[in-house]
Amino acid sequence: KNQVEQSPQSLIILEGKNCTLQCNYTVSPFSNLRWYKQDTGRGPVSLTIMTFSENTKSNGRYTATLDADTKQSSLHITASQLSDSASYICVVTSPGEYSSASKIIFGSGTRLSIRP
């Protein structure tokens, strides 16, 4: 079954600290993996997009890694800020030969809270 699992479900860290969020997937075939940041009640905002051949992608203080062999990805946040408090969602795109075989599968997200 195509799945995307994220851990931890929630995380609380102090402002200025680093953290790493995990994403494991069993989706096949694989096209790309995206990380999004979502504030409550608002649309997700794209952080990184990686294809099969990319191991690392950075966007400011956000660095995503991808191991396509083990089907694992991580999102590392450096020097956290209060504005980083949000849900972080891992998404895998799976192409298909026809419309209904194409999938975009979301993880359930990690709820990150930054404390001053």
Add this chain to the structure above:
Amino acid sequence: DSGVTQTPKHLITATGQRVTLRCSPRSGDLSVYWYQQSLDQGLQFLIQYYNGEERAKGNILERFSAQQFPDLHSELNLSSLELGDSALYFCASSSGGFTSTDTQYFGPGTRLTVL
């Protein structure tokens, strides 16, 4: 502001009714995606159109339908509404197709409440 607009922002209706949600993509974007976010199911992909054609179909119920018009705006039609259809509905747009690595820009969403 992502450049993607969605109307209405809020919609309250009764079970059994039909509603239409509208999305205008960013200028120049050819792809439109529809997503549903409910408390118990999280974010789910519903359907994607590219330049007027359906290209990918996810967990979209038969009671739901969508289309993309020649001016590239899109509408999501929800009929025979049930309590469980209450959710945030997001539209996103991108310049490329389904497997492209172009950024998807999400709209602010339409919050649907079915009473």
